[in-house]
Amino acid sequence: MLNYIHADLHRILRRVPRIVILLLVIVIANIATINTVTSGQENSIGFMSHIPSLISVTGAFFGVVEIMSVFADDFRAKTMQVAIGLGISRRHVVLAKAIEYAVLILLDTAVLGVTVIADSAVAGIGLNGDDIYQIVIRVFLAVINALIPALFTMIPIFYLQGTGLAAILFLVFYIDPLAQIFSFFLSTNEFVIRMRLGEIVYSSLINAVNTSLTLHTHFPLVQLLGLAVYVVAGYLLTVLAFNKRELEF
Template sequence: MKNLIFADVKRILRKPSYWIVLAICLLISFFWTLGAKRNGTVSGLTFATNQGTAINTMNLFIGIAIYVSVYADEFSSNSMQCLIGRGISRKRLLIAKFINCVIITFISYGIYALFITLTGLIMGADMNMSESSFLYSTILTNAFLILGYATISMIILFWSKNVAYATLVDAFLLFAGDTLLSGLNMIPVIKFWHIDRHVFSHALACAKVDLLLTGGTAIFTLLWHVAKICIISIILAYLLFRKKELDF
């Protein structure tokens, strides 16, 4: 499985489309900072707030790019059938794909974090500890959000074998997941019992607040929410995928 993971990550990192999308996201982030520049400088608060907002746009673009590169390409090129035909079990394939998604997601957001750090230094954004904590915890939370939504969408892909449908689900979750949850939160029972706090995106947001207020121990709560949704999604995807016949 190690060779499979290494080869797949290498394949993704060689894709021009992946780097083009990432470059577009970095440009969006850069121009967002330029728009907030006043009198030749950017305050630390403005820089952290603007980048925290700009990352929402990045999530949509890079999230879809990661999902398509890691999961959908195998079905589009019919290489999934070849891998299974060569004796790789479906369980190992699913786990390898998930690990690939983790690696590519954190490579992407690691590059983004490095880029905005350098941008902040160039622009003279002197962030204090609280502003830096807010910015980097936002990046970490959004990386986990992308990972979780991609894993949820994996269920649809391995169940339906329809790349377009599964990609649409991932895009919908990235674009309108919070909006849908806000609508559900208007239901009295959900609002009264605060059920929304246990739904993935809001659970991550609450964990991020705990991380900022209480320190490093809250990172385990953040990891728990991500692990929970990923484990459930992988199990469901495997149970559905193992019953599917693939055409060769």
């Protein structure tokens, strides 16, 4: 499986269209950050207030680009069928794709994080150690924030053996539709409030983890376990869908 992951990452990282798109997203994000900060003559507090929305928006672009990249050549070249024919189980194929995706998102967001820190120097804003720590936390949580919707997007990808609706489905899952329903339609519902359902959607868990870690209040073990449940559920459902699909060799 490790050889499969290595070969996939080697292929993906060398794809010129992917590199161009990601560089364009990062350049635009950095220009927007510098322009917003300098025009508003903001200090480090103002600068840091832009980081959550910046990482969230760019995360959506990174997520779409990488999920298409991970599956770009597989269905056309039937590389998954070849891997299965060589003895790699279907569950390991799904796991490999999830690992590849997480690694790519981490690389993308880490590059963004480094350039954002450089932006602060360009704008003449000094960030302290705690500010950089908060950016690092945001980078790692961005991986989870993209991985969970990606796993649920992989369910139809593996079942249908195609990426036709992948980008749209990823964006739908990325905005956490359950959280949107609770927020806009059921925010005053007594059952939802009593059962605290709004707190168990994955976006709320991510926000709770970020708050706990950045404010140094406590270690958010329960919330992290909740996020792990989402990851495992997405993985298992994808494996189930893939196992039910007949492949053409």
